[in-house]
Amino acid sequence: MIIYGASGHAKVIVDIIKSMDSYSVDFVLDDDPEVKELVGFEVKHQLTDEMKDQKLVLAIGNNQTRYKLASKLQQSYCSALIHKSAVISEDIDIREGSVVMANAVINSSTVIGKHCIINSGAIVEHDVKLEDFVHISPNATVTGNVVIGEGSQIGAGATVIPGVQIGKWVTVGAGAIVIEDIPDFAVVVGNPAKIIKFNRIENE
Numbered sequence: 001m002i003i004y005g006a007s008g009h010a011k012v013i014v015d016i017i018k019s020m021d022s023y024s025v026d027f028v029l030d031d032d033p034e035v036k037e038l039v040g041f042e043v044k045h046q047l048t049d050e051m052k053d054q055k056l057v058l059a060i061g062n063n064q065t066r067y068k069l070a071s072k073l074q075q076s077y078c079s080a081l082i083h084k085s086a087v088i089s090e091d092i093d094i095r096e097g098s099v100v101m102a103n104a105v106i107n108s109s110t111v112i113g114k115h116c117i118i119n120s121g122a123i124v125e126h127d128v129k130l131e132d133f134v135h136i137s138p139n140a141t142v143t144g145n146v147v148i149g150e151g152s153q154i155g156a157g158a159t160v161i162p163g164v165q166i167g168k169w170v171t172v173g174a175g176a177i178v179i180e181d182i183p184d185f186a187v188v189v190g191n192p193a194k195i196i197k198f199n200r201i202e203n204e
């Protein structure tokens with residue numbers, strides 16, 4: 001497996017892989033030639049022939065950067081990486097490139113798109129739908145029947161109450177309590193969460 005990105009987020013992905021029986025880290029790649037090492041692994045700076053048949057995980061915490069890299073790279077992606085301490089219902093659909101950190105919980109009938117991050121201790125309840133490139137930060141709680149659009153981030157310790165629909169490329173601030181639907185690109189904070197501004201996203 002190739003880890004793309006030698007960041008702090010990548011270190012946590014290494015820990016996920018170490019906790020699993022089915023995968024091992026073969027290569028770590030980073031665009032920055034100054035970055036030489038990640039938790040004991042040598043960092044390389046370009047894809048080579050020996051890597052072409054290896055599955056890759058995008059170890060980039062920023063949702064927009066992860067999105068841009070995924071649209072550019074030709075490599076095939078690994079199936080979801082799930083830390084052995086996470087509690088995952090058998091009845092979920094979690095797609096390629098997504099990562100689930102230690103002590104996360106994902107309950108029944110939930111669908112998680114591609115390249116999502118379910119961070120340490122996050123709870124994603126039943127019947128939730130997360131589109132691609134979503135990040136649920138540490139200790140956040142997404143309750144039942146919530147829908148979260150592409151590229152949105154739920155901040156550390158935030159809570160989203162049942163049935164709420166959150167648009168795409170939204171940022172929910174750390175500790176916010178979301179009690180109503182949130183439009184695309186909004187940045188919300190507080191209890192109850194209110195819009196303070198809109199993200200500028202240049203994906204299209």
Ligand SMILES: CC(=O)SCCNC(=O)CCNC(=O)[C@H](O)C(C)(C)COP(=O)(O)OP(=O)(O)OC[C@H]1O[C@@H](n2cnc3c(N)ncnc32)[C@H](O)[C@@H]1OP(=O)(O)O
Pocket residue numbers: 119137138154155156157171172173174175176187188189190196
């Ligand atoms: C493993 C890991 O580390 S995963 C990383 C998880 N990361 C997070 O959870 C971070 C979530 N991000 C935040 O909460 C950020 O503060 C954001 C995105 C909401 C806002 O960040 P910025 O765009 O830099 O806004 P800025 O810091 O300028 O704050 C704007 C205003 O919102 C307030 N504000 C910012 N964040 C919050 C918050 N979480 N709750 C309440 N108020 C907040 C600020 O006090 C400021 O108020 P003022 O205008 O009255 O002075």
